[in-house]
Every structure is written in C-alpha cells, then in structure tokens.
Amino acid sequence: MNWLNEPLSTIDRQWPAALLKKAETFLRQGKVDELEETGNGNWIAFVRDTKDCDVQIRLLGAEVAGCQCDCGADTMPCEHAAAAMLALRDRLAGAPAKTTRKAKTALEKKPARKKKETFEDILNRVSHDELKAFLKEAFGRQRDFRNMFMARFAEPDDALGKAGYVKLLKNILRSGVSRWGYIDGRGFRKIAKPMNELIKQAHIQIDKKQFLGPMHLGQAMLEEISEQFTTDYDGGGYLQGFIHEGIQFFKKIFQSADTAQSLKNELWNYLLEQCPKPIYLDYGGTYHGEMMELLVVYAQAGEPENRLHRLLDEQLLALSATSRQDYLREFRKKYWLGWKIDLYRQLGRVAEMNALVDANLQVPEFRQIKLEQTIADERWDAALALIKEGIALAIEQKHPGTVTEWKKQLLRIAQLRGDREQLRAQAQELFQTDRFRLEYFKIIKSSYAPDEWSEAARTIISALEKRELPPDYLLPVLEEEQDWPRMFACIRREGRFDMLLRYEPVMLEHFPQESEKLYASWLRQTAERASNRDEYKQVVALLQNLAQKYPNGKENTASLVREFRERYKRRMAMLEEMDKIK
C-alpha cells in the first residue's frame, strides 16, 4: 500500500474501502482519545478497541512520514492508526468533526443522514458535575485510566504526600505485572506512560521551585521500584531508569539556591539512612553510586560529615568482620574506601586523604590517585616507582589487564617528559602485549625520523608476518604504511572476503582486475553456502555491489546471476531475491 509521504489531507485516498470504513467508525464512535502532539510533528493517540491501542504518527510538514500502533498488525496503517490519522487530519483542518469522505461520484453517494455527535461535541455538552460523576465511576473500573489521571493532575506541590505517591506507584507497577508475576517489556510499556507523566510533572514543579512533591516522588520511586527487584528477576533493567530519574530530582533539589536548607538537610538525612540498606546494594546497580555521590558532594562540615564517616567506617568494619575472602568482599571494600577518600577530598582534608590512600596502595584505583599527584608535581622518580611496584603486585596477583594499564602509564609519562627512547620502548612493549593496536604502532612511528622509519617499519612488519597473526592485526598496519601489494597478498592468502570488502576502495584502486577475480570467486562460495533468506539477500547485495563498483562488474554480475539461476533452481527464496536485481 502506497501511503507514506502523502499529504495528511488526502491520506485516505490510497486506503482500501474496508480500512477507511473501520477507521471512520472508530472516529465517529469517539474512540480516538488523547490525540496530542509530543513535539516536532510527532503525535500520539489512544484508540479504544477491544484493548487500548497506542498510536504514534509522524508528520513531516503536511505529509505523513510514518505511523505505529501497538496492536501488532502486520501492515500499517492498521485501523487504529488510520482512525488516528483521520482525527489528526480533522484537528489540523480546524474542523471539529468531518467524519465522512466526500463521495467521488453521484453513484457512490450515500443517502443523507443525520450528522452524529462526535466525542468532542459530547464533551462540550456534558456538564462539569456530570463529567465528574462519570470519572469517579470510571476510576472504579479502569485502573490504567485512574493512574493516568492521577499522574497528570497530582498537583499542586505535594498534593499526595509521600504516602500518596507510594500508593500511586504501587498501583502503576501492579498494572504492568504480567500473569507470570513480573513486569515484562509489554508491562513496561504500559507503566511507562503514567510514570513519564509523573516525572514530567515533577520537573515542572521543580522549575516552579516546588520541591517537596518531587522529593517525595523520588523517594517513593527509589523504595517501591527497588522493592520490585526482589520479586522480579527481569524487570530491573527496564525499571532502573525511573530510579535514575528520581535521583535527578534529588540532584536538582540540592543544586537549587531556592531550596530551603532544612529541606536539603531532610533529603540528605534520608539518603544517609537509605544508602546502607542491602536492597540497594544487592540489586541497585549503578544508582547506589549516584546516591553516594549526592551524600559526599552535599555533606555539610561538622556533624553531618561525621555521620557519613561513621557510616562508611561501619560498612568497612562489617566487611572486615566477615571471614569471607572473596571477590565481592574486595569489591565492596574498595567501594566504601573510595567514597571515604572522595569525602576527604571534597572537604579539603588532604592529609587524611593521603594517609588513607597510602594505607591502601594495593588497590590499583587508589595507587592511581597517588600517581596522579606525583605526575601533577612532576615527581617522575616517585611516579615510576609507584608504577613498577604496581606492575609487580599485578603480576603476583595474576592480573594481566592491570599490568597493561600500568604500562600505559609508563608510556604516558614518557610522552609527558618527551623522552623519545622510553616512548619507543614502551610503545613497542605495548604493541606486542596489547593486541598489536595501531595506536601503539603510530607512536613507535612518531619516535623515528622519516628517513630511519622505512627500515624500522619493515622489521616490525616482517616480525608480524612471521607470527602468522590473523590479518585483522596485520592489515591496519599495512594500510598505515600504504603497502598495498602486501595488503592484497595477505587478503588473498587468508581468503578473507570481509577484508576485501573492508578495504575495497584501495584494493580497487591498485588491483582492479585481480580484486574483481577474487570477488567473483568468493561470491560463488558465499552463494554456495547461503541457506536462508537473509543470506540470499546478502548474496544479492554483493551481486549489486559488484555490478556498481567493479570495471567489468555488469557483465560479471549478469553471468553470475545466470549461473546461480541454473545451479540453484530449487532455492525458491534465492530466485525471488535475485528477481529484485535491476
């Protein structure tokens, strides 16, 4: 059906009669609801069918650029999207209700009938009290509708209080729980609308300097959504985003100069009370760190600061009291120590911070803090000693990744000091041990004078060739050196069609005939191996690429297509795909 990029005003001309009829019926019955622009030509609507359908329409100027509906229909527009488009057309034309299409000819003309009331007509006619009574009744039956209403109109500031937000969130979350007892992708989409509405309203309140409601909402989100993680093994990923949003409210509340200090204190105390709870630590993922950061950054000197220190010390003490010596324990210890160091830094207590760092140099992150200080002071010998010790420790603990990280620091110091010899030595070392990455090769190159380089490069390349590494390592180096013959030889030797495609422009430039021969022969092999529709599509794409880019591509493609049609005449899907070649 060709209907995309049609003007909205005449969109229905392309539709089959049955679709148009259904869409018009929906519209006439007032089943298109909440048609609104979300910005930039994007419109959303609710179409009430046996279930509620979410429709999205995208306009580009006066034309329809796309539409979606969550009913699961295979082709668009479905009847819901079509109905929403008609409603949108009427809305933009300024006409309250134009539900019947003008008949094209006299023959098709239907008998005149009484104009039916539209949803908007009725809405305008019904009195305020009648509407209220109806809403109350409807709330009893439709939880989704009630959630939407509450989310939209729960103003002014803190009309609900924290307990009210907790109750509202429980309702919203429950509406997304599937019959299997957890929130799946579908359930998430169901709760996303009222949740996003709540979040939007909270930001509006914050902009109006009404902070109490957003604070309570953020707290309710943190507690209620975390609670969900304990019963719901899957939904956490979907839901965590809402907690991040809630923590954004906290951040804005702390940042604003208009927030009363008493409210900031209340929020800070709340976070201090929450953060040691196992539920956030065990399931919390990344947002626990966001809570800690707020605590550290907005800690007031004196009693609050002392309380935060006490809490950190308690956590560390509890860890050292357990006999467990495992990864998690080390991880947690590092975590709490890191915040303790940050807190000292935040408060300018440098001596205590340094003492704590010095006492924990076995942790690479803390050693790095000390290293940064020595580098900033250009105390190079101290810096090198720290790194060498770090490398020795990492080797002893069998952490090769950490060894590499320290070697990168040696390279960095050589760069900072302009020490060419060290620079070359460290880059060569890393090139060998850190996956022959091109960045190291380039650093080695920069350490040579141009007239010395070609010989040095040859030595490195022939050593690489001797090691019989996969071409993924060798080819970038050869490309850097613009050694096209070796590149082509390597691609051919290794039989790597993907690499021929990756370096197609230079290979075509320097070896057009040879490349084309390889291409055709590898394409034959690809076609032979292809066994499903996606792979046939890939074969067709490769045929088209051959025709477009290679010197004798058109003839080669035509003859390959003939060959494939003959050889693979039983592969119906492949033949179908090849029909698409122009």
Ligand SMILES: [Zn+2]
């Ligand atoms: Zn639909």
